[in-house]
Amino acid sequence: MSQLNLIAIHGNGGGAFRFARVLPHAPADVRFHAVTLPGFADAPRDPSLQSMADYARRLRELVQTAVKPGPIVLLGTGIGGSFALELVQRYAHEVDGLILHAPVGTRIDTRLFPRLMKLPGMRTLGQRLFAARWTRPFFKRLLFTHPLPADVVTRFFDEYRQCSVFGQMFDLITADWFASLRPVDLPAALLWGERERVLSVDQLEDYKALLPNHVVRTVPEWDHFPMLEQPEDYARVVVDLARQLVGSKDQAPGTGS
Numbered sequence: 001m002s003q004l005n006l007i008a009i010h011g012n013g014g015g016a017f018r019f020a021r022v023l024p025h026a027p028a029d030v031r032f033h034a035v036t037l038p039g040f041a042d043a044p045r046d047p048s049l050q051s052m053a054d055y056a057r058r059l060r061e062l063v064q065t066a067v068k069p070g071p072i073v074l075l076g077t078g079i080g081g082s083f084a085l086e087l088v089q090r091y092a093h094e095v096d097g098l099i100l101h102a103p104v105g106t107r108i109d110t111r112l113f114p115r116l117m118k119l120p121g122m123r124t125l126g127q128r129l130f131a132a133r134w135t136r137p138f139f140k141r142l143l144f145t146h147p148l149p150a151d152v153v154t155r156f157f158d159e160y161r162q163c164s165v166f167g168q169m170f171d172l173i174t175a176d177w178f179a180s181l182r183p184v185d186l187p188a189a190l191l192w193g194e195r196e197r198v199l200s201v202d203q204l205e206d207y208k209a210l211l212p213n214h215v216v217r218t219v220p221e222w223d224h225f226p227m228l229e230q231p232e233d234y235a236r237v238v239v240d241l242a243r244q245l246v247g248s249k250d251q252a253p254g255t256g257s
Helices: 052-066 079-094 112-116 122-131 136-143 150-162 175-180 201-207 231-247
Strands: 004-009 030-035 072-078 097-103 188-193 214-219
Touching: 004 052, 004 079, 004 231, 030 052, 030 231, 052 079, 072 079, 072 231, 079 097, 097 201, 097 231, 122 150, 136 150, 188 201, 188 231, 201 214, 214 231
Parallel strands: 004 030, 004 072, 072 097, 097 188, 188 214
Antiparallel strands: none
8 A cells, every 4th residue: 555655845944854753753654754955954055956946846856756656745834835835836746735834935025034134144144143052042932832852952953054045045935936826726735833923824815825725724732843842743733634635636626714
């Protein structure tokens, strides 16, 4: 019997390690695999990746290498959701479903952090401040609401420091890019934590038109990093959604909102 392939795509700064605590909770019939794109965490940068289309093609290659026979569902968090959106613009026929967990894309021109990152020198300064050891206690309190093992927290911030394409993302993921996206009739899930403080839960409304064949799932207890803070619950929710999407693949389009 073939496994369901659930391919997880990380947000800015980090890599596959973001999902390491989820992996032990994946059921036997689901192959949960996390990728690391070039330039993120400690992965070497690829200078040939200069556009969202370039990253989508590389992500496609990583997915093709990772999957085994069976349905394929992409799970994108943060800018991982942005890359997944770009991939399905071009290769939707190659996957069976898409889960967007608090993706980056909408309202870029109105959110404070992306606007700050447009100022000269702010990307380098912001990345260094965020990853600096003396600022970590502050950002730890800002980002996490549950206790985490010390080694997980250390690696989380170390990967931000090592990321060589952190600043490039603010040039690629823009309001113009988001406006260029066209609707894709692929079974999709819009997943959000109701305690989300980085990307507010009301943003999910902006993705409904892009993914007309969607379901919506919000989780009251989740903040921005449930894959780190509540890995068992995260595995349960994303696996349930992936199965739901695969089960609806051959059904008539409709919405679950």
